Amino acid sequence: MKLRLAIFSILFVGFWIAALSIEPIALRFSYLQVENYASIVRRAIAAKDYRRAEQVLRRRIDKVFYDFDAHYLLAETYAAQGLYKEAAETIRTVLSKVPAARANPVRSIGYDEPKTYYLLARYLWLAGQYLDAGEISRAALDAGHPLVQGEMTTYLSGKVENPSAAEAIAKLAMKLKAPEAFAQAFRVLKSGGEEASAYRLLAEWMDRVRKMPVGADMVLRAARSLDPQNPSLVLAQFIWLNKYGGDAGTSESKALLESLRSSPGIQEIGTGAFRVTEGQRITPTTLVLGRNGRATAKLATSVFRPKRLTFVASGTWAIGLYPIVLVRCNGKEVQRLYVDNPDGRVYDLELWPQGAPKQIELEFEFTNDAFEPYTRADRNVQIKHLFLY
Structure with missing residues (x-):
């Protein structure tokens, strides 16, 4: 009898210990379930308990590395606190993980x-x-999210704060064919000391939006008369001549390029300086990035310490999007480019406001390769005519 009573007592105590343990174990497990962690995080955000929201999301991402919903919620958590740089970096992390998740x-x-x-x-x-x-x-406009058109339009109607914002607005205005926004951006660029960018974008507007290639040529020639050795203007004229100039244009474009190469204070980066990952090609004039991967060059800069990099890039469309290329300098990402012009666009980047160091490592990474088997559309990017100045 005493033995039975002892066994019953042990079982009774064990039962209650197990019962009391179920709730915290279940709660801790529920944090990591798709249907539960999101609702927990949203309640925490609503209560402004951002620390708890981030803890739950970090735990979820540690467990399921490619749970992109958790990344979106983490970015939302940062944005709710006004930490927009951190929110943007979280979405960049999503894009960096996607190729591996697909492969x-x-x-x-x-x-x-x-x-x-x-x-x-x-x-x-x-x-x-x-x-x-x-x-x-x-x-984002090409990708077709239902909210993007309205939101991008609000940026066009706002005040343009500085030349960087003006350049972004000008390119977006071209995409949306918004003349008033483009005109405002042009004025800010011109008055902010970025005349070359202003006239280069105006020529692109005349060509692509207004369908006035002769007007584009006039704009570029007038701008070059004021700044004849500006590499970005020379390259923009080079693109126009190859597109519209025929045989005479081809001869003039070659002469322009040779003149640029011999100009003081300008350093050309030949394609032979680059090393590429598998699937990429190098021709004597062009880096051809045909799949996700990188082209990297280690360079010694000239004594004049260049501040800017300018080059021509063109991209081919597939499955709704053009190529996206990351530009890095000495391991640091400096810009993402959406290469949405098949004829080529001049990109002019200020990478070193105080002058470049003596040794630099320049890298281009193609990140969103795609191929559509039915139409055989292949998303590729070509980069050529790179100059430091």
Whole structure:
């Protein structure tokens, strides 16, 4: 009898210990379930308990590395606190993880390409990272998120704060064919000391939007008369001549390029300086990035310490988008470019406001390769005519 009573007592105590343990174990487990962690996070955000929201999301991402819904919520958590740079960086992390998630048989949850570009564009605008915002906004428009058109239009109607914002607005205005916004951006660029960018973009507006290639040529020639050795203007004229100039234009464009190469204070980067990952090609004039990967060059800069990099890039469309290319200098990302002009566009980047160091490592990474088998559309990018000045 005493033995039975002892066994019963042990079982009774064990039962209650187990019962009391179920609730915290279940609660802790529920944090990591798709249907539960999101609602917990949203309640925490609503209560402004951002620390708890981030803890739950970090735990979820540690467990399911490619849960992109958790990344979107983490960015939302940062944005709710006004931490827009951190929110944008979180969405950049999504884009950096996508190629590996697609290439390997791993569990991934919730990736939405239009949503990703829309959120990144939105957070970049709010963070004041205007040059990147202008590039990614055009990708978001092509990706087709239902909210992006209305939101991008609000940026066009706002006050243009500085030349960086003006350049972003000008490119976005071209995409949306918004003449008033473009005119305002042009004025800010011109008055802000970025005359070359202003006239280069005006020529592109005349050509692509107004369908007035002769007017574009006149703009470029007038701008070059004021600044004849500006590499970005020379390259813009080079593109126009090759597109519209025929045989005479080809001869003139070659002469322009040779003149640029011999100009003092300008350093050409030949394609032979680059090393590329598998699947890329190098020709004597062009870096051809045909799949996700990188082209990297280690360079010694000239004694004049250049501040800017200018080059021509063109991209081909597939499955709704053009190529996106990351530009890095000495391992640091400096800009993302949306290469949405098949004929070529001049990109002119101020990478070193105080002058470049003696040794630099320059890298281009193509990040969103795609191929559509039915139409055989292949998303590729070509980069050529690189100059430091």
